[in-house]
Amino acid sequence: MKARTGSANLQHTSVSTASRQAGARGKPDGVDRTGVPRHVAIIMDGNGRWAESQGLPRLSGHREGVSAIPKVVDLLAARGVEYLTIFAFSTENWARPSAEVEGLIELLHETLQRETDLFKKKNVRVFHIGNADRLSPAVRRAVEHIQDETSANTGIVLNVAFDYGGRQEILTAVQQLIREGIAPEESAYSEYYHTPVLWPDLDEAELDRALAAYGSRQRRFGNVVPDSKG
Numbered sequence: 001m002k003a004r005t006g007s008a009n010l011q012h013t014s015v016s017t018a019s020r021q022a023g024a025r026g027k028p029d030g031v032d033r034t035g036v037p038r039h040v041a042i043i044m045d046g047n048g049r050w051a052e053s054q055g056l057p058r059l060s061g062h063r064e065g066v067s068a069i070p071k072v073v074d075l076l077a078a079r080g081v082e083y084l085t086i087f088a089f090s091t092e093n094w095a096r097p098s099a100e101v102e103g104l105i106e107l108l109h110e111t112l113q114r115e116t117d118l119f120k121k122k123n124v125r126v127f128h129i130g131n132a133d134r135l136s137p138a139v140r141r142a143v144e145h146i147q148d149e150t151s152a153n154t155g156i157v158l159n160v161a162f163d164y165g166g167r168q169e170i171l172t173a174v175q176q177l178i179r180e181g182i183a184p185e186e187s188a189y190s191e192y193y194h195t196p197v198l199w200p201d202l203d204e205a206e207l208d209r210a211l212a213a214y215g216s217r218q219r220r221f222g223n224v225v226p227d228s229k230g
Helices: 017-025 047-053 058-067 069-078 091-095 098-121 137-149 166-179 184-189 204-216
Strands: 008-012 039-043 083-090 125-129 157-164 191-195
Touching: 047 058, 058 069, 058 098, 069 083, 069 098, 069 204, 083 091, 083 098, 091 098, 091 157, 098 137, 125 137, 191 204
Parallel strands: 039 083, 083 157, 125 157
Antiparallel strands: 008 191
16 A cells, blocks of 8 residues: 555555455454455655644654654554555655755664664564665664564564665565565555645544545456446
């Protein structure tokens, strides 16, 4: 599921028929997955606008946005979502003012160090998607550390897309989908949800509205649904 929050797209990655049937049956953990997508992707958009609306520096908006990640992970895991991908920093974002970029990289480093133990305890498995070559050695070590420390976790998978874009990152994303048991062609049947809510303000009620919209849609997967009137 991809989401661009703030006059943006909340996209639900398609769910295969087998996945929906498994959700209807539920799992030993007791979570009812009926009508819930296996994979949700969210574009963390609107941090800068949120900060401006509060009269704060843009970096404060990014910091607020990062603090929302564990909450969203918890909410989606509790509802039976198995995979969450967050799009945090694209290759185009390097063109932003240097002070903002430096602040974002430092924020990434701080977050990785701070959240490693939390995600390990909460049974969240973390992956990085994107190009790590432009990150400093210290940040790359932090990325590797959180992946290693959570590698044995069996709960929701959190894919963090940082410095993503271009053919190589698309290939990396496809490879990750395959590892997650999601056929790449399923993305052709993705469902989109549009929300005016900026990422830092994305709350439980809005997430539930998105999931409810997904669950209420008649999914055809390219087929024609027979006319019920005969």
